[in-house]
Amino acid sequence: MDSINQQQPEKNHEDLQGQLAGKKIKELASKADTCFFCTKIISGQPLKVRPMAIRKVDEEGNFWFLSASDSHKNADIQTDRLVHLLFQGSTHSDFLSISGIASISTDKQKIKELWSPILKTWFTEGLDDPRITVIKVDAREGYYWDNKHGNTVAFAKMLVGAAIGKTLDDSIEGKLKV
Numbered sequence: 365m366d367s368i369n370q371q372q373p374e375k376n377h378e379d380l381q382g383q384l385a386g387k388k389i390k391e392l393a394s395k396a397d398t399c400f401f402c403t404k405i406i407s408g409q410p411l412k413v414r415p416m417a418i419r420k421v422d423e424e425g426n427f428w429f430l431s432a433s434d435s436h437k438n439a440d441i442q443t444d445r446l447v448h449l450l451f452q453g454s455t456h457s458d459f460l461s462i463s464g465i466a467s468i469s470t471d472k473q474k475i476k477e478l479w480s481p482i483l484k485t486w487f488t489e490g491l492d493d494p495r496i497t498v499i500k501v502d503a504r505e506g507y508y509w510d511n512k513h514g515n516t517v518a519f520a521k522m523l524v525g526a527a528i529g530k531t532l533d534d535s536i537e538g539k540l541k542v
Contacts, residue, residue: 375536376535376536376537377536377537377538378536378537378538379538379539379540379541380538380539380540380541381540381541381542382541382542383423385425385506385540385541385542386422386423386424386425386503386542387423388508388540389421389423389425389460389462389503389506389508389540389542390421390422390423390425392451392453392458392459392460392508392510393418393421393427393449393451393453393460393462394421395451395453395454395458396418396451396452396453396458396460397417397418398415398416398417398418399415399416399418399449399450399451400413400414400415400416400449400450400451401413401414401415401416401429401437401447401449402447402448402449402450403437403440403441403444403447403466404440404444405444405446405447405448405463406444406446407444411448412436412437412440414437416429416431416437417429417430419478419480420477420478424542425462425464425502425503425540425542426500426501426502426503427449427462427464427500427501427503428474428478428498428499428500428501429498429499429501430475430478430479430483430487430496430497430498430499431468431496431497431498431499432486432487432495432496432497433468433470433494433495433496433497434495437499438468438497438499441466441467441468441499442468445465445466445467446463446464446465446466447463447464447465447466447501448461448462448463448464449461449462449463449464449501449503450462456511457509457510457511458510459508459509459510460506460507460508460509461506461507461508462501462503462505462506462540463503463504463505463506464501464502464503464504465501465502465504466499466500466501466502467499467500467502468497468498468499469497469498469500470496470497470498471498474498475491475496475498476491478498479491503540503542504541504542505539505540505541505542506539506540506542507537507538507539507540508537508538508540509535509536509537510535510536510537511535511536
């Protein structure tokens with residue numbers, strides 16, 4: 365019996381490396397305001413997972429977040445810098461899984477660049493709150509699931525495929541190596 369991937373009449377797998385991987389990471393991550401930020405990767409214990417607002421992502425696959433210096437997340441990173449980020453940009457596409465190396469800084473210029481007034485909810489002293497830190501995640505590798513032509517075309521292909529009894533989806537997936 366053929367696997368679902370072998371039933372596809374179109375190419376549905378493409379691994380990306382270097383600059384192309386970085387661009388795909390930025391494209392998909394930019395469609396999500398938040399991600400699940402996972403720590404304790406190599407501890408052998410259950411992952412610690414929490415939602416985090418993405419403050420910035422670039423085409424090299426770097427992510428920036430603001431976090432409190434006394435948070436459990438910062439403590440986790442100080443003992444294990446390997447992290448995993450999970451993204452869902454929409455209901456049917458823009459899925460991204462990234463593993464990377466996290467670092468923590470108190471770079472005031474970067475804090476100012478990433479700052480938004482709503483963050484005063486967590487950093488009550490504002491931009492000068494001494495607890496603000498920057499977490500940079502240097503993406504190393506990942507995997508993506510997306511569609512090639514947008515949700516409307518993907519849905520239309522699914523309807524036609526269902527009507528004629530043929531696998532016609534618009535999916536594309538692959539490994540990312542930055």
